[in-house]
Amino acid sequence: MVTLAEVAKHAGVSASTVSYVLSGKRSISSPTRERVERAISELGYHPNAGARALAGKRSHIIALVVPLRTDVYVPVMMEIAISVTVAARSHGYDVLLITNDEGPEGLRRVAASGLADGVILMDVELDDARIPVLRETGTHAALIGLPADTRGLACVDHDFAGAGALCAEHLADLGHQDIAFIGYAPGVYQRHAGYAERTLSGFRERAAQRGLRVLHRPCEGSYESTAGALSRILADRPDTTGFVVQNEGAIGPLLSLLRTSGRVVPEDASVVALCPEPLAEQYSPRLTAVTGPAHELGRQAVELVMNRLDDRPTAEVSLLTPVLTPRESSGPAPVR
Amino acid sequence: MVTLAEVAKHAGVSASTVSYVLSGKRSISSPTRERVERAISELGYHPNAGARALAGKRSHIIALVVPLRTDVYVPVMMEIAISVTVAARSHGYDVLLITNDEGPEGLRRVAASGLADGVILMDVELDDARIPVLRETGTHAALIGLPADTRGLACVDHDFAGAGALCAEHLADLGHQDIAFIGYAPGVYQRHAGYAERTLSGFRERAAQRGLRVLHRPCEGSYESTAGALSRILADRPDTTGFVVQNEGAIGPLLSLLRTSGRVVPEDASVVALCPEPLAEQYSPRLTAVTGPAHELGRQAVELVMNRLDDRPTAEVSLLTPVLTPRESSGPAPVR
DNA sequence: TTGTAAGCGTTATCAA
DNA sequence: TTGATAACGCTTACAA
Numbered sequence: 001m002v003t004l005a006e007v008a009k010h011a012g013v014s015a016s017t018v019s020y021v022l023s024g025k026r027s028i029s030s031p032t033r034e035r036v037e038r039a040i041s042e043l044g045y046h047p048n049a050g051a052r053a054l055a056g057k058r059s060h061i062i063a064l065v066v067p068l069r070t071d072v073y074v075p076v077m078m079e080i081a082i083s084v085t086v087a088a089r090s091h092g093y094d095v096l097l098i099t100n101d102e103g104p105e106g107l108r109r110v111a112a113s114g115l116a117d118g119v120i121l122m123d124v125e126l127d128d129a130r131i132p133v134l135r136e137t138g139t140h141a142a143l144i145g146l147p148a149d150t151r152g153l154a155c156v157d158h159d160f161a162g163a164g165a166l167c168a169e170h171l172a173d174l175g176h177q178d179i180a181f182i183g184y185a186p187g188v189y190q191r192h193a194g195y196a197e198r199t200l201s202g203f204r205e206r207a208a209q210r211g212l213r214v215l216h217r218p219c220e221g222s223y224e225s226t227a228g229a230l231s232r233i234l235a236d237r238p239d240t241t242g243f244v245v246q247n248e249g250a251i252g253p254l255l256s257l258l259r260t261s262g263r264v265v266p267e268d269a270s271v272v273a274l275c276p277e278p279l280a281e282q283y284s285p286r287l288t289a290v291t292g293p294a295h296e297l298g299r300q301a302v303e304l305v306m307n308r309l310d311d312r313p314t315a316e317v318s319l320l321t322p323v324l325t326p327r328e329s330s331g332p333a334p335v336r
Numbered sequence: 337m338v339t340l341a342e343v344a345k346h347a348g349v350s351a352s353t354v355s356y357v358l359s360g361k362r363s364i365s366s367p368t369r370e371r372v373e374r375a376i377s378e379l380g381y382h383p384n385a386g387a388r389a390l391a392g393k394r395s396h397i398i399a400l401v402v403p404l405r406t407d408v409y410v411p412v413m414m415e416i417a418i419s420v421t422v423a424a425r426s427h428g429y430d431v432l433l434i435t436n437d438e439g440p441e442g443l444r445r446v447a448a449s450g451l452a453d454g455v456i457l458m459d460v461e462l463d464d465a466r467i468p469v470l471r472e473t474g475t476h477a478a479l480i481g482l483p484a485d486t487r488g489l490a491c492v493d494h495d496f497a498g499a500g501a502l503c504a505e506h507l508a509d510l511g512h513q514d515i516a517f518i519g520y521a522p523g524v525y526q527r528h529a530g531y532a533e534r535t536l537s538g539f540r541e542r543a544a545q546r547g548l549r550v551l552h553r554p555c556e557g558s559y560e561s562t563a564g565a566l567s568r569i570l571a572d573r574p575d576t577t578g579f580v581v582q583n584e585g586a587i588g589p590l591l592s593l594l595r596t597s598g599r600v601v602p603e604d605a606s607v608v609a610l611c612p613e614p615l616a617e618q619y620s621p622r623l624t625a626v627t628g629p630a631h632e633l634g635r636q637a638v639e640l641v642m643n644r645l646d647d648r649p650t651a652e653v654s655l656l657t658p659v660l661t662p663r664e665s666s667g668p669a670p671v672r
Numbered sequence: 673t674t675g676t677a678a679g680c681g682t683t684a685t686c687a688a
Numbered sequence: 689t690t691g692a693t694a695a696c697g698c699t700t701a702c703a704a
Contacts, residue, residue: 046448050389051697074411112382387681
């Protein structure tokens with residue numbers, strides 16, 4: 001194993017000079033810098049991570065806490081994890097993966113041992129058990145998701161209310177009057193999951209402004225539950241021509257069922273999905289969809305942690321603007 | 337921050353005693369052990385990771401290298417990542433996430449810096465650029481996937497040939513004679529991706545043994561490409577009654593197209609998918625599918641790395657047995 | 673602009 | 689069964 005001392009000897013300088021060349025924390029004359037850099041590459045030197053952490057009081061690692069089972073669509077979780085890793089690397093940081101099966105104690109372990117300098121929590125809940133640990137240990141952290149009490153925390157999330165509003169806006173613009181919102185499973189609303197409620201209220205508010213009639217139906221996402229939701233919707237409001245779906249599992253069934261019931265999309269019924277782009281693209285017809293930038297979520301979370309590590313102040317909450325991409329599944333309301 | 341020295345003072349013993357209580361590397365009398373353990377919990381001591389790595393020459397971290405873009409269905413990648421993390425924790429190890437955008441150099445960095453003691457590579461290709469680095473640096477590693485040359489390496493993968501055989505077997509048992517295999521995109525076969533070729537040859541071999549007629553059609557997975565593949569199949573072999581699909585994207589389109597063409601599944605045509613369970617469950621009809629245990633892949637990879645770290649010999653290749661779960665999409669061949 | 677040297681918090685060897 | 693103590697490889701005052 002090549003050590004800093006060996007590099008120093010090889011370059012004919014002191015150890016501290018090598019260290020300073022690496023860290024850039026003091027100015028070095030070009031000739032020495034070059035000698036050192038040559039020595040480094042000739043010997044294939046890589047600083048020892050443990051020693052660096054011990055002496056420098058910084059592990060250059062951030063922990064990413066992922067839930068075992070999650071509300072978040074898995075490919076999106078992965079996209080976030082990857083964007084976090086890439087963004088962290090651009091700051092010279094690596095990412096440690098922590099699963100939530102250790103519970104909040106995992107956080108404490110990682111922070112107290114100095115294994116990680118900071119933490120990013122994914123899939124944060126309104127009343128998240130990990131937050132007290134964060135406060136108690138004073139760990140530098142960024143949250144993806146919005147807890148009930150954000151005081152002193154740094155959070156990034158999609159602007160779900162804005163996303164809901166966008167759906168209402170789009171369908172109203174197309175002349176639809178009766179809209180059904182097919183949502184997550186009832187349990188999700190019963191435990192007051194923030195993203196679900198925020199989307200729904202953003203949607204409802206804008207719908208009210210635009211004078212739309214709205215029906216909200218929770219849905220498990222299975223074929224059967226979607227069929228149940230749809231038939232109730234059509235029974236209660238036969239004039240429904242617009243559908244907003246916020247439930248990945250319900251999309252496929254909904255499209256099949258509309259077809260089966262003789263409704264052509266988008267001529268007879270318009271469908272707007274709240275889902276990731278790749279999902280929207282893979283259906284036939286391709287779905288008009290509202291999406292938030294998942295990789296941006298990861299990137300910003302990393303920026304937040306880095307800012308906190310360097311004692312730069314950060315805003316408490318940052319919401320990312322969603323985008324509606326019109327595709328083939330939405331069109332003008334049918335004339336009656 | 338609580339140090340080992342503070343614990344020692346609090347317990348009235350020497351630092352080394354505390355260290356040995358923690359590592360269990362020498363026998364300690366019960367009374368001292370208890371005093372030390374009490375001190376540890378009273379002070380909330382967590383050993384410093386950097387110091388431990390430096391002195392002990394082991395970081396207790398393994399790196400998991402994930403591809404940015406992948407052939408593997410993303411939720412399965414995530415499942416593997418999580419099972420790796422959980423399994424690693426059970427050995428006192430943490431997992432560092434490395435993306436492949438650093439290229440093979442990322443591996444070298446992580447190994448040479450002592451950041452990780454070992455490495456798990458996901459989505460390994462036949463001629464993987466990361467393998468030379470592994471050999472050159474002598475890094476302890478486990479590969480998920482099978483490279484062309486496995487000498488000296490520890491690999492785990494699904495038994496794709498077995499999976500293919502299982503599909504042929506199942507359809508033959510049901511009396512089907514003409515089977516179409518709807519595969520991955522042509523490019524996947526052109527670059528001789530191991531899993532694709534192994535599945536296909538396993539399938540072909542068993543089909544031949546059972547006297548089945550077989551048609552293999554690569555497919556991009558889009559609606560259009562699936563439609564193209566299906567119409568060619570039905571043109572070339574109108575008597576085709578069995579379909580094997582190994583392309584997540586093609587499943588939905590195939591089911592729609594069969595329905596559209598007036599074929600009822602499973603009365604007129606049987607479909608067997610090579611895909612993860614959750615995917616098979618979410619279609620209507622639910623799909624008979626062949627699946628490999630993804631979490632087992634992660635678990636075994638960790639065991640392999642741990643064995644290598646402790647100089648225990650390991651087999652070069654371990655293939656995990658796939659399972660066929662019969663569901664609603666396959667049934668007896670129609671009588672002619 | 674560069675060098676010297678004192679830690680950082682463990683582990684593990686050598687004694688006792 | 690336990691205690692001193694010398695590494696481990698780096699960072700960072702403090703000197704020069």
